[in-house]
Structures are given as C-alpha cells and as structure tokens.
Amino acid sequence: MTKPNSKINLAVYWGAACGGCCVSILDVHEQLFDIVAAANLVFWPIALDIKYDDVRAMPDGHIDVTLFNGAIRNSENEEMATLLRKKSKLLVAYGSCSHMGGIPGLANFSNKEEIFQRVYHDSESTINKDKIRPVPKFEVAEGILELPVFYDSVRLLKEVVNVDYFMPGCPPQTERLVEVFMAIVSGAELPPAGSVIGAGDKAQCEECERKKTENKQITKFYRPWEIEDDGETCFLEQGVICMGPATRSGCGHRCITGNGQCRGCYGPCSDTIDPGAKMMSAIAGLVDSKDPEEIEQILNDIPDPAGTFYRFSLPSSIIRRSLS
Amino acid sequence: MKRISIDPITRLEGHGKIEIFLDDEGGVDNVFFQVPELRGFEKFCEGRPVEELPSIVAKICGVCPGCHHMSSGKAVDAVFGIEPPPTAKKLRELFYMAHFVHSHIAHFYALAAPDFVVGPTAPKAQRNVLGVIDKVGPEIGTAVLKQRRLAQEIQALLGGHQTFVVMNIPGGVRKGLNSLERDDIVEKAKGFIDFAQFSLKLFGDVVLSNKEYLNIILNGPYALNIHSMGLVDINNKVTFYDGKVRVVDTEGKEHCKYAPVDYRDFVAERVEPWTYLKFPYLKKKGWKGFTDGQDSGVYHATPLSRLNASDGMATPLAQIEYDRMFSTLGGKPVHATLAMHWARLIELLYSAERCLELAEDPDIIGKELRTPSNGIVGEGVGIVEAQRGTLTHHYWTDKKGLVTKANIIVGTTNNNAAITMSIKKAAQGLIKKGVTVTDGILNMIEMAFRAYDPCFSCATHSLPGQMPMIVLIRDSQGNEIQRISRK
C-alpha cells in the first residue's frame, strides 16, 4: 500500500464518539510534525473544513487509512461508515466505542423510546408540555429540516462495514498510535486483517505492579469507597472489582497508576470472546465459599455486574443488549 | 427560497450543521443550528453504582472530561452527604486549574488567534496556527505546545489516566502529592503565569492596538444582548470549582444567584423537533423564542459571561486585566461575542495564578485525602464551571447507591440558543441583497460560533493548508444554484 517516499492519505472520523479519540491523536504533541511529514490529512471534522460532500467526491480508495472512532448510534454514523469504507484502503476501528461499543454502548440497557422519554419528557429540568421530540424530518415555514434516525441499539463498526483492524482503548494510548502509524507508513508487514493492533495480548494483571499473593481467596466484596486502599495490594485481593483479569494489556495500566480500578477499556485478550464471561470465571475462582447461601450473599455484593463486567463492551458481548 | 447548508460544521468538538434560508431578496430569512446526535447518558447512568459516574460521564466529552469528572464527583459527594477534607478539595481544584490552562491555551492559539493574528479575511491557507507561528515566530509556537503538554502532565500526575482521570472517589481523591511533585507543579505554574501574561500582551499588541480589529469586535454583527451566567465565590469573584451560580441581566444587574441544589428553580430546558440538543433558558424569564433583550430567557455561559456575572477576579494579575478589558470595551456588561476570546485569556491568567496559589498551599501535600462515608443520602447536585459553560450533574440513588435517575445540563448546551442566534445574526449582517457569498464571509460567519467553541485543535490547525469548506446554495426545490468553496 505504501509508496516509498510518498505520503499516505489519512482520514479521521467520528461516529457516536466523545472527541477523546481525536484528542489522543492531538496528544502526539511535537511528534505531530512527524505525522504530518508522512501523511496528508484528507478528512478530519474536528480539525479540518472538509465536508461530507468533499468525501463523496473523492475517488474510491483515495484514502489509505481511516481511523474511525465512535460507535454506530444513528443513520448518519452508518452512512458515513459505508462511505468511508468505500473511500479507504484500510479502515481501522479506533478506540473502544467503535471496537466494542464503548461507554455509549451502555445505552443497550435501554431502547430508543426509554432514552427519549427520559431525556425529552421526564428530565427534571425540561419543560415540554407539548411532548415535542426530535424527528427525522420536520417542516418549518422555510423548508424541511432533517436529522439522522436514532437507532434502538448501539452497534459496532464491524457490523455495518468490513473492518481491517481494531485498535482498542478509551482512548487508545497515543504511544500505541504512533507505533502503529509508523509501522504503516514505513511499509512494515501488517498483521492479518481482522487483528487487534496497538495492544498487548497478555492480561492487564500480568503488567500491573500491584502486589498479588498466590491463591488469594475473597470472602467479601467491597465498593471502592468501603475500603482504605493501601495503594499497593491488588484491588481484587482487597475485594474490589477490577477488570484486570479480563482485559488486555497495552495501556500501561493507567487507571491503576491513579489508584483507580481497571474498567476494561482495552477489551479482552484474543482468546476471549466475551469479557464479562471471562470476568465471571475469574471471580468464581477467587471466592472462598462452598455454601450456596453464603456464595449468593457474597456475590450479591457486586453491584451492577452487567454494567461493570461489560462497561465498555455491552454491544459486542454475546447477549449484546437487554431484552427489556 | 434559497438555502445554504453547511454539513457538517467543522473545527469543533462534536457534530453539527447549519441551515441558512435566504429570502427572495437574497437576505437571510432564518437560520437553524442543528445538533444531529444524542447519547442518552441520563438514561444509561441508571442502574450504575453512583461512585462509577465520575468516570462514566467523563466520556460525554473527551475535550473537557475533567469538568464532568469534577461536577459529577461533587454530585456524588452530595449523594453521600460528605465534603472532602481541605487537601482533597484543593487537589481537585489544582487539577481543575491545570485542565483550564491546557484547554484555554489550545483554544486561543489554535482557534481564535488565526482570525486575529493572521486576519479574518486573510488567505485561508495562512489562517491557521502555522500562519500564527509565521507571524509571531517559531519559539512561541514551541512554547504553546510545551505549555499545553506541561498542563496535561499535571493532570496525569494527579489523576492516573491522562485523558480520563480516575481522581474522584466519594468524599475525596484517590491519590495525594508528595513535596517533590509539588515543587515541580510550582515551577510549571510560574511558567503558566508568564505564558498567560505574554498571551495577553500578544492580544493587546496584535488585536487591540489594531483599530480595524477592535471595530470588528465592538461593531461587527456579533453582539447579542442577553443574560450572563457564571460561577462566583463568596465575594462574587469568578471561580471554577466551587461556588454559587450568578446570572446578571442585559444591564449587568443581578437576576439571580443560586446554590447548585436549586438550579431547577432558575433554569429550564426546551425541546425543539429539529435538533437533538435541548435549549436551556432562564425559568423566571420564560422561553420567548430565539430573541435577545432584557425580557428574553436566553443567556450565555462563556468566559465573557462569567466575567460579566462577577464583580472581579480572585487573583491580583487577572484583576488588573479584568479592569482593563471592561474599561476598554465600555464597561460591564460586554455583549460583544468576540470579546469571549479576550475574556478567555484573562481566565487563563487566573487559572495559572490559582494553580500557583494552590501548589504553594501547605495543605496540598496533606495526607488526609478522603472523608469516610457514613451512609447514603440518596440525592446530590454538583456544579462546576466548565470551559464552555456552567455544568450541572444531578443524581438520585437507592439505598445501595445505585443510580435511579440522573439529570445533566452540559456546558455547551447552555449556549445552544445563543449560538443559534449568533450564527443567524452574523449571517444576516454579512449575507445581504446583492452580496456574493465569499470565503471571507463564510469565515466571518464561522467566527460567530467559534467564539463559543471548546478548545483544542491545538495541533489541528497546525496542519498545513486549511482544507476547503463547501457551501451549497440551493433553491427551494433543493437544486444547487451556487457552490462556494475555499481552496
């Protein structure tokens, strides 16, 4: 794909995203000049004034690499994914949202109707006697105004188009991005299509520096505010849920460095399909009880298992959304 | 009827589009600013353990995650009925000042400066940060990148993750500072103060001493006569982390001043069918449509509104600049939208000074980081001033602390009506009968919303060559009749 000594065309686009993925690209700081030396940025709404029409006008395959961040939440996200797929040689799902659904994917605990009801009608600060709701087409005196269609569920990029690579993280660590970028522009051999890139394939725990004991058993779970964290001992050993066992390495255990628990934004290792299922196995192996009632009591102390074990991955999990 | 669609608007955080309808004379009939997306955080925060919310809601915005983390952290404290000990409070505010420094630097140099330092109608290829560096020299460009990085380093030091900090825990913070780290922050803060003063001087030299620019700021089609909101301390001085919300009317008189818990008595939100984003307004004034004036409930929550709504700055150097701005612009309140850039730099100086104050405070290396919780009250409101406006988080929980309801009014949302009106006003002022819509005009319409814009694109504009923006003018049947593009 790379022509020696020629720049690649790079595009960055967001679906249902927070902007943090774009910030992670800006965080290359001074290295930005290296990036710009190797790539023409041809589309990046946060930074450049290229419009959708300009992208439509590009020849197919014009873009060498598109970093697509954000989930698929509405019809515009899907249309843009389809358009960018056509225009791009490599399409990379960049960040947890496009990789696994991410935080916006937690919306799969409810549906469109429930979300609209909450936001536009029940919200305590909203006054909406006429029960107005945003609609895909609305006629004003001057003409018709259109909005994208809001879907019932959050979906993944790979469900609407074919994805070449997945780069995990919320957001991916900038150092990982630079490594991947340099590999691409230097013409290095890329892993097989469909791979996760820019991350390790060991569990977070293997890199984590907190102290672990062999065969530690848990008899009670605590919320983070119920313990006096000593800053050193593995959170799980202290009885606080940490997604380390079900999460791949690569972030540099950032949250743990700040005395926070890992919440799994890097997603599971490649041998695992469903991070929550993996986490349930890990916890079951740690709890020290053989009495059904006691087991029930201990495990009921884990609040919100679905929202914790699948914090970043609900739409990519086996069950994918609540049946509500 | 002719129609100009800008889709998407670019160089801002998030999605948006502008629909401009022209009348038969070629003047502007109406303008709609549409936000085409919704996430539904209010809904999916339900069921989550409330202590997880500061990290979850931070993903509302990756540009100002620290604001959500703080506002949410305060709401969570209230749910537990506890206040952090002094050290924790100061650490949070210290983090927050670094967040402001990094954000305001990026915004000014990458977004605002090109329009002034290079010029509002300069060739677009130069109207970016590279053009700015061309004018001011490469050392300053390097300084900009460096100062932003240093501010981010402070955030990562205090909060673990560089973007999405994990700092807050009910009643305090997870991590303290040692004296070596503190010394390092003191040095960085001194550098921020120098840099902020330098930036103000640059603004003075380049913008204020240029009659033409001053004229655009004061007399361009950019003024909105609306109410001003901002967080103030006990002396009515500007504050970001903690205080009461004060709103002054179009003449600068206090309209209201409320504690966070009372926000619903003063602010209400309206829904329109053509955008996913709601329109907050002052409840006591009521919604009178997209109109300005003393009777309208439309307000703004921006660097300028915060200065308007306060009696001054709590730090000495910023106070000098505050006085200077209002005397130059003809007294309080100022309604010139573009003065937001000046106000932002004064806030930059305040954040830098406050950063130093906090770093030098002996409490900052204290060991008491958390007030233990002793039960769950079940409801809490937290308000901070985000870079882009007053930010409110309100949670209800069950006895276990699982969220039952959440209500959030985000910084930029406050300005939704004002942004819509500013764009319309700029378009009306600039697109007139017989006028061909040129690139310069398009840029000047964009300047209307850019003043409200968050920040960043620091690096963004430093990419060579600004890419074309295309505006289509269609007739009432949707046929394209004119296409203007910047090359």
Add this chain to the structure above:
Amino acid sequence: MEFKPKIVAFLCNWCSYTGADLAGTSRMKYQPNVRAIRVMCSGRIEPTFVLKAFKNGADGVLICGCHPGDCHYQEGNFRCMRRFQLLQNYISQMGINSTRLKLEWISASEGKQFAELVNSFTETIIELGPSKIKETVELLN
C-alpha cells in the same frame, strides 16, 4: 402453535450424565426437549457456554453436576456454583428471567430425579414462554 421449548443441559460426565443415562435405560418418561451436552465436570462449564446456548436459541439452560463433596476433581462443582450465581445475577440484569438457568446436583444413581427435574424444568420454561434472546441478537446483525 404449541411451544416446544429448547433446553440445553450441560451434564457432568461422572455423575449427572450417567444419571441421565440411567433415566433413559430405565425407560423413565421425561420430556424430549433436552439436548444434553456432556462435559468432564460441571467446573468445566464456562459462562460463555451458557450465554452462547441462550444466544443460539435455548429457552432454558440446565446445569447438572455431582453432589457437593462428590466432584471427581474436588472443587469443580463449587466453582460451578459460584459461576452459576454470577450468571443468574447477570442475566436477570439483562432482562432474562433467571429461572431460565437452573443448577441441580444429580448423582449416577439418580435417574428418577433427573427425569423429574427435566419435567419440572420443562414445565417452568413452557410457562415462561419462548426466550427472545436469539431473535433480539439477530435483529442487531
């Protein structure tokens, strides 16, 4: 149309599968809706197996292992007990009735108990009606 539930039963090789076998060879009558999957030990049943069974259309999932204390690998069924509890908590949060997942201990000699268990579980599932999991997941594709 009569609802014929699909039930997936994960049976431990040493006790429960033998128990089920006994039920068969003794010609005890039990509902024909069960698809038995033999595993070496109930401790081998990963949460993924259960979730996949639901996703692929199971209306109910039955897990059977040796009685506590009788596991051929000492601890397997205790581990299973804990996984089962976690799974129940999780699926009920996902809007799946937790009674669709059942855990019972069946020894090699308990053919009758197995037959009764299958009958009563089938009964329960018929009352609950078809699971919508497969349909919901497929809608997303």
